[in-house]
Amino acid sequence: MALGRLLAATTALGLGTLGYSYIEATRRFVVREFTAPVLPAGHEPLRVLHLSDIHLLPGQLPKREWLESLAALEPDLVVNTGDNLARADSVAPLVASLAGLLDVPGVFVFGSNDYFSPKLKSPTSYLSGGTGVDVGGDWSRPRDLPFEDLRAAFTQQGWLDLNNDRGELTVKGTHIAFTGVDDPHLRFDRLDHLPADATADLRIGVAHAPYLRVLDSFNAAGNELILAGHTHGGQLQVPGFGALVTNCDIDRGRANGLHTHRTPGHDASWLHVSAGCGTSPFTPFRFSCRPEATVLTLTG
Template identity: 50%
Template structure:
């Protein structure tokens, strides 16, 4: 009888220890990932892009704020924010404070659903579903003060790219952007930004929050050479040696985070970088085998 009792107690103890690690340790184990993308013309000087995503800020997260502020020490040429900055209606101020040193650097941003709508309690079972999970809100949801967040980012010169195109001069070099509003809540309207790369720019980057296949297909088919996205949290709860179980969209789990490629139906191929992000919903503050992150992407000349 004692042996029968000991087995489930042992399993429970391991489970509790894993939950404690996921909630109390790894969720604060911030890291920087580095990638090189050979996409510039031969002879071009490299450009360093810092991508931050899925901050999901809650007031009082001082460790996260301090880490975000420290990223300015990397001295990037450009910052790309791929959305879901908020996980609490009172977090606009803390987000802007955390990003303040980076706001001195040229930047662009798109929003995710959690920037628009207040976070709600989650049904974990829905994340086990695969396929296209995108849908407009089916009922009225309380909104965050996303206009205040947008104004706070834009007043420093960051470009808002929600279904918009834009360009920045970086050291005398023109870099262009094609952005989509969040496909996860069906706010994406690629027809408003279609037209391919900016012919006067050194390179054109595609920016979106959620890497749904329809968005990736549109960017790649249009000849956009680099696509940056977030949303997936890298799977958030992963199995060591196996990886992510879900992506929270219709992207395959093999590309849940990091640098990959995407080929559109017309056989055009783009680089795709998906950030695992540095936060979680305040109602699911755990990470396992998937530390919070930001990425430093160095664009270099083609070989």
């Protein structure tokens, strides 16, 4: 009988945790705030809204309402580090939900979930780091998500496409030089165009997945700030221990949040890794890792 009660209690605890993890992933959105001292002295602070890994399904109304509410934060700049879509018909609802933010200066790169629909995989592949599409840099692989529609919607509103490209914006008097790469998780990143513009007031590197080769290149190229997503903060965090996996080669300790990255002979770059605000529709669970957007206040 005691064993039976133990099994019943364990099952109830497991189901309760699973239920809570679903609620956390789909309802418990949060805006995190960090400050990074990356501006030259005398420059006005800039508020940067970092969005990532939205993985939108059209029916996700709480997420869409929360995304709409972010315009009230009145950021000076929006950085979107990819994985916007979970289905081909998600572009229109995504763009509608971001309408208020598309009026703000912005930049973006794509992740695998802007090109390829998510696939059902075994739960154990999550813990072994094997989730997501692996095309090994094969550019010719047919892409079933309407990423060109998404690109057009963003660029028509003035956001800069940084997929293997550079761009510049002047925001509140600060001249910012951006360098971006296409998704490193797909090995679509081209790192041969990276030297950052030394004449700008600030250099920012942008990537979907924070693979070390990309972070090393951005740091060596002189970017004071690097922004990435992809990790989902591990999705399931153990309180006091943190993320179990990062789904790339960055260490667990930098699975999400504001950290630094440094290569020998170079000053450290600030590195913000967003835990993102979505999940694959096949694994709609988060624990101790709420879906997030981040306001980074850049100061002198």
